[in-house]
Amino acid sequence: MAYKYKEVADGIRADIKSGKYVPGELMPDQNQIAKNYNTTRITVHKALQLLIVEGMVYSKRGSGTYVRKDYISDDKNGKSGEVSPIDKPLGATLTNQGKKVTSKVLELSARIPTKRESEQLIIPATEPVYVIRRVRYVNDVIFAYEHTIMPTSITTLTKKVLEGSIYGHLLKDNLSIEGSHRRVSADAASQEDIETGIAEKVGEPVLVINQLSYLADGQPFEISESRFPYKTSSITADITL
Structure with missing residues (x-):
């Protein structure tokens, strides 16, 4: 069974790929996302961190979480986003x-x-x-x-x-x-x-x-x-x- 934060990340990822959230768009705040998925803000934060590492979103202090402006969905280029992490940033x-x-x-x-x-x-x-x-x-x-x-x-x-x-x-x-x-x-x-x-x-x-x-x-x-x-x-x- 998948961890809850991965379930939340999967849902947000699907929304971005489907065009529900477009590049550059400010996403709902973490409290709203937590309510939508019936979970905690801590779980949402962990899910968003996963998407940050994947290159789909970024967090701006005091403003919120945005879809990356340079993100291109699978539907547009046949790739799983533009970039992906390789090993750890050591x-x-x-x-x-x-x-x-x-x-x-x-x-x-x-x-x-x-x-x-x-x-x-x-x-x-x-x-x-x-x-x-x-x-x-x-x-x-x-x-x-x-x-x-x-x-x-x-x-x-x-x-x-x-x-x-x-x-x-x-x-x-x-x-x-x-x-x-x-x-x-x-x-x-x-x-x-x-x-x-x-x-x-x-x-x-x-x-x-x-x-x-x-x-x-x-x-x-x-x-x-x-x-x-x-x-x-x-x-x-x-x-x-």
Whole structure:
């Protein structure tokens, strides 16, 4: 028998896919949803968190829960939404425990976000964001090139933090990471990929992961693109039915 929160999530998911709730629309508040499903607000909160991780909805503090503006239903593209989580958002350091993980910091700066960045991160257009570029190494072998955008209000970052684990730093700040919406694709290597050591020549395959990551309260805290050498990269997904 399915848990109640999964039953609620299934119902809301069906409503979104059927078009009852359209992209960008504010959904009923949690108390109303709890009443509709004859359950508790805590159960509804857990159901919505599941849908946040799936990339269907997002939560905005003080406003409510919205259907993601970039969500496309199965009926429109034949896919189960635009993005889906792959494994857990642990980052390179925690994923490669027991190995030597280091970083070469290429950039740590701050600027005003673009319109799309402010919409994705659900922050005011005037709130600064960090721009982070670094190359990650595992046992002294190039693992990935990361380009990350993060609100400066989330935490204080330094070059020393970037040389280690950003996610580990967030955990020390008592910030709990809930999940990520990830898009995995292949790309042809660019000149920048050669300069960062991800590829040996222009045009060879590169594994790319774009993701938007969320804290436990549903607040987006990171937009990132990671590029991986095709010869040494693979993805593992644990599927539970």
